[in-house]
Amino acid sequence: MTLDELKIRLKIPLNDTSQDAYLQVALEDAISFVKRYCRDDFVDGLPGDVKQAVAKLVKAFQEDGRVASQSLGDMEKSFFEGGTMNEVERLLKPYARKVRFV
Structure with missing residues (x-):
């Protein structure tokens, strides 16, 4: 998964480079987490739904997890604990491989 693809998935304009350094590090962290979680190196590339999970992880890194809800005019957004991780x-x-003991 490339930085440009992540930016598309997060709806960040490709010409906005103000967060690129952070996004690149967060992308690497999220991919590392996914590989460990699934016990898979995805040598043939990340499937689409795995890329979606990576993007959600990066977005979760950006958000303040302590916010229960926020509103701006007519728009309101609510969060619940563990919601992003449940979706991930x-x-x-x-794709998650279970460890078998023989």
């Missing part, structure tokens, strides 16, 4: 786990579940 749902997306990654088909």
Whole structure:
């Protein structure tokens, strides 16, 4: 997954480079997490839903997890604890390999 693809998924204009250094580090961290979680190096590339999970992780890194809800005029946004991670786990579940002890 490239930085440009991440920016598209996060709806950040490609010509906006103000966050590129942070986004690149966050992207690397999220991919590392996904590889460990799934116990898979994805040598053939990340499938689309895994890329979606990576983007959600990066977005979660950017948000303040302590906010329960926020409103701006007519718009209101609510968060619930673990919501992003629940969605990430749902997306990654088909790829997660279980450890077997023999």
